[in-house]
Amino acid sequence: MKKSWAGLLLVLAACGPSSGPALPPSGSSDLRFEIPSWSGAWYKGNTHAHTLESDGDASPEYVARWYKDHGYNFLVLSDHNVFTDPVTLSHIVDSTFLLIPGEEVTSSFEDASVHVNGLNLPGLVQARTAETLVGTIQANVDAIREVEGVPHINHPNFRWSFGIDELRQIERDRLLEIWNGHPTVHNEGGGGIESMEEVWDLLVTGGKRIYGIAVDDAHHFVGEFSPDRANPGRGWVAVRAGALEAPALMSALEAGHFYASTGVVLDDIVVKPRSLEVFIGTRGDFRYTTTFIGSSGRILHESVANPAVFELERDEGYVRARVVDSGGNLAWTQPIFVSRR
Numbered sequence: 001m002k003k004s005w006a007g008l009l010l011v012l013a014a015c016g017p018s019s020g021p022a023l024p025p026s027g028s029s030d031l032r033f034e035i036p037s038w039s040g041a042w043y044k045g046n047t048h049a050h051t052l053e054s055d056g057d058a059s060p061e062y063v064a065r066w067y068k069d070h071g072y073n074f075l076v077l078s079d080h081n082v083f084t085d086p087v088t089l090s091h092i093v094d095s096t097f098l099l100i101p102g103e104e105v106t107s108s109f110e111d112a113s114v115h116v117n118g119l120n121l122p123g124l125v126q127a128r129t130a131e132t133l134v135g136t137i138q139a140n141v142d143a144i145r146e147v148e149g150v151p152h153i154n155h156p157n158f159r160w161s162f163g164i165d166e167l168r169q170i171e172r173d174r175l176l177e178i179w180n181g182h183p184t185v186h187n188e189g190g191g192g193i194e195s196m197e198e199v200w201d202l203l204v205t206g207g208k209r210i211y212g213i214a215v216d217d218a219h220h221f222v223g224e225f226s227p228d229r230a231n232p233g234r235g236w237v238a239v240r241a242g243a244l245e246a247p248a249l250m251s252a253l254e255a256g257h258f259y260a261s262t263g264v265v266l267d268d269i270v271v272k273p274r275s276l277e278v279f280i281g282t283r284g285d286f287r288y289t290t291t292f293i294g295s296s297g298r299i300l301h302e303s304v305a306n307p308a309v310f311e312l313e314r315d316e317g318y319v320r321a322r323v324v325d326s327g328g329n330l331a332w333t334q335p336i337f338v339s340r341r
C-alpha cells in the first residue's frame with residue numbers, strides 16, 4: 001500500500017498539490033483520453049439493501065417505497081442468499097422508479113466473508129465455496145455471470161476479509177464497492193490495511209478496468225437513524241443511460257458510465273480528448289474541492305472551481321476526479337483512461 005502514498009508524498013514535496021506529477025512529458029500530440037460513448041439522463045440508484053427476507057428490519061415493500069419516496073430511480077433488493085422477485089412489488093414500479101432483481105450471494109472461506117452482489121438476476125443464485133479464498137470469490141462472480149447477472153464485489157475490509165492481493169487475481173468483475181454505508185465495513189482501512197480507494201487505484205494502475213461504486217448496504221429502516229446503524233440514504237450511484245431499464249443500466253454500470261456519491265451531486269462529466277471537466281451541482285452555501293487523481297493514486301491537480309477542469313499533458317495512465325464538499329460528502333468519477341494512437 002505504501003507505494004501509492006510514497007508517490008503522493010513525492011508529488012506533494014516536489015510540486016505542491018496543484019502542480020502536475022514528476023513524470024516526463026509525453027512529447028506526443030496524440031496523447032488523449034478515451035472518450036466514453038455515453039448519453040441520456042442520470043439515474044440515481046442503490047444496488048445494495050436488505051429486508052426482512054434476510055437480516056434487514058423492514059419488508060421489501062417498505063424498503064422499496066423508502067427509496068422511491070427519497071428520489072431514487074432504481075433499487076436492487078439484495079438479501080443474503082434470498083431472491084425477491086420484483087414482480088411481487090410491481091405496484092411500486094412506474095416510469096420514475098425501477099426495481100432490479102438481485103441478491104447478495106453470501107459465502108465465506110475460513111474466517112473471510114465473501115459477499116458478491118448479483119444484479120439483474122433471473123432467480124436465486126446458490127452461493128459457492130472453493131478450495132481457496134480467491135477461488136471462492138471467483139466462483140461466486142462466475143455463478144452470477146453464468147446467469148447473465150452483473151456481479152459487484154462487496155466490502156472487502158468487512159472482517160478484514162481480503163484485499164488487493166486477492167482482488168487483482170479475480171476475473172470477469174467490473175464493479176467494486178469503494179464505499180459502503182454499513183458502519184463496520186472499514187472503508188478507510190487503517191492499521192496497515194489499504195482503504196478501498198487505495199485498493200481501487202492499485203487495481204486500476206495494475207491494468208484492471210474496474211469501476212468504483214458507493215452503496216448503502218442498508219439494514220435498518222425502522223427506529224433510530226444514527227451512525228452506528230446501517231440506515232439508508234448514505235451511498236449511491238448516478239448512472240448515465242438511455243433509458244430507465246435494467247439492460248441499459250447494467251451496460252452503463254459495466255462501462256463505467258456513472259459516478260459514485262455519498263452526497264455530492266454532479267450535473268455533468270465532460271470528457272474531451274485533452275480535458276476532463278466536472279460540473280458540480282452546488283447546494284446552499286457548501287464549498288467544493290475537486291482532486292484529480294492518476295496512476296498509483298497520485299494527486300495530479302486540485303481545483304476549487306466549478307466546473308473543475310483537468311488538462312491532460314502527460315500520460316497519467318488514467319485520471320479520475322474526487323469531489324468533497326465542506327460537509328465531508330463525496331463524489332467519485334470513474335477513471336478516464338489515457339490512450340495513444
Ligand SMILES: [Zn+2]
Nearest residue numbers: 104115154155
Ligand atoms: Zn455483505
Ligand SMILES: [Zn+2]
Nearest residue numbers: 048050104217
Ligand atoms: Zn449487505
